[in-house]
Amino acid sequence: ELAMAREVVPWVAIGYVFWALYNSAQIPLLLAKRTLPLVGINALALAFSVALNLFLIPRFGTVGAAATTLITFGALSASV
Numbered sequence: 001e002l003a004m005a006r007e008v009v010p011w012v013a014i015g016y017v018f019w020a021l022y023n024s025a026q027i028p029l030l031l032a033k034r035t036l037p038l039v040g041i042n043a044l045a046l047a048f049s050v051a052l053n054l055f056l057i058p059r060f061g062t063v064g065a066a067a068t069t070l071i072t073f074g075a076l077s078a079s080v
Contacts, residue, residue, distance in 0.1 A: 011066035
C-alpha cells in the first residue's frame with residue numbers, strides 16, 4: 001500500500017546512507033587486511049538489531065522494523 005510505503009521508505013533510505021558510510025569506512029581495514037575487528041562489530045550489530053526488532057516491531061509494526069534498519073546501520077557507521 002502506498003501510504004505504508006510513505007511511512008517506511010524514508011527510514012530505510014536513510015538507513016542505507018549509513019550502511020554506505022559504514023562500507024566506505026571499512027575500506028582501510030580491508031586494505032590493511034585487519035578485518036578481525038569487523039567480526040565483533042558485525043556480531044554486536046546483529047544482536048542489537050534482533051533486540052531492537054523484538055522491541056520495536058510489536059509496538060510500531062513495519063515502521064518499527066524500518067526504524068531498526070536506520071538505527072542499526074547508524075550504529076554500524078559510528079563504530080568504524
